[in-house]
Amino acid sequence: MTPYPITTLRRENQTLVLENVGLKKLAADYGTPLYVYSKAALSEAWQAWQVPADRPIHICYAVKANSNIAILNFFARQGAFFDTVSQGEIARVLAAGAPAHRVVFSGVAKSVKEIEFALNEGIHCFNVESLAELDRLHAVATRLGKRAPISLRINPDVDAKTHPYISTGLKENKFGIDHTEALAAYQYAASLSGLNIIGIDYHIGSQLTSLTPYLDAQNRLFGLVKQLAEHGITLEHIDLGGGLGVRYRDEVPPTAASLVEQALNGLREAGFNHALMFEPGRSLVANAGLMLTEVEYLKPTQHKNFAIVDAGMNDLIRPALYEAWMQVVNIDEHDASAVAAQHYDVVGPVCESTDWLAKDRELAVQAGDVLAVLSAGAYCMTMASNYNSRQRPAELLVDGSTVHVIRERDTLASLWADERIPE
């Protein structure tokens, strides 16, 4: 196993280099905390999903994983479709230069305003999550003199065997329409003139590290597609969602190609000629990014050692939220004779006890060192907040030896720019 899950990251002369750029210089030039993404790693992740096939396969990048418009623009140029969950995400995709007809709109709570916006822009498909949403879509589309292209998101009741907070395909989850009610839901949708049925989809959870739950869900879904056809309801596409896991530590997730092949085999066996869609987020971006953070203080106590860094749970919340393990490395290697390795909890400045990035990690570290939190390209910057009135980090995109600033750090004034003191 390579030392780092980011393939474009390596150690050269005891310091970490991403593509052709030294991380120490980036921290010095742009300050910390700082997100840094590798364009070559994004390319590699995108290529991994490209499988030759006897039908169109649309890869819909799940915008929530990393919604910086430079990242969206990169995927738009590759020909990606986009999975979105809000008007804001759709607007970002359009601002990044992608056409509306490559947008699918998922989410359990689509508002009238969001539906109007998506219909007027002309998106590819609404992934519908309830009967009430069918009624709302029909009403809005009819009022606008349009027909809404729809797919029903099915809840297949399959255990994705991932963290319970990011599992979405069990019957107790709020997502999708119960597979036992799917036929009736489709028949109801077919009776509504404002709707145009084009697909079926599911998304069973995130950070999946085995193909088995996908196969279980796929079999269930394909059974439904057959049943629908028997009732005269035909579909253009089948969307198998996102969720493919990545390596944070020692996970060995299936390759994207093996997931696509499993789906293609299933389609061929069933005699289906539908187009195929997937909605990957994490697997396209997690291991294209890292976060740099400087050690402010070392705080040894009688119980444990703390390395107190300048990034907090507001900047990177995954450990606080899911106890997620993310690799933390010192970007400069110390000679063992100069700095001895010890066990540290790496904690941030936020006034919460859950404000930690890593626990009980062996690190040779001094105050002033810069640490890199790896695999931070997905669900890190998008979940950042201004809690404790902290300025969210800047973001950089490295391309060979070139560094692009793709987001400036929040300014102090931006923290209250939208607030008003009453007269």
Ligand SMILES: Cc1ncc(COP(=O)(O)O)c(C=O)c1O
């Ligand atoms: C509907 C939908 N599609 C796709 C994704 C992307 O998932 P992942 O980042 O795990 O690939 C998510 C998030 O889990 C989602 O909710």
Ligand SMILES: N[C@@H](CCCC[NH3+])C(=O)O
């Ligand atoms: N935010 C989660 C993934 C959630 C996926 C959303 N459907 C994470 O960081 O792992």
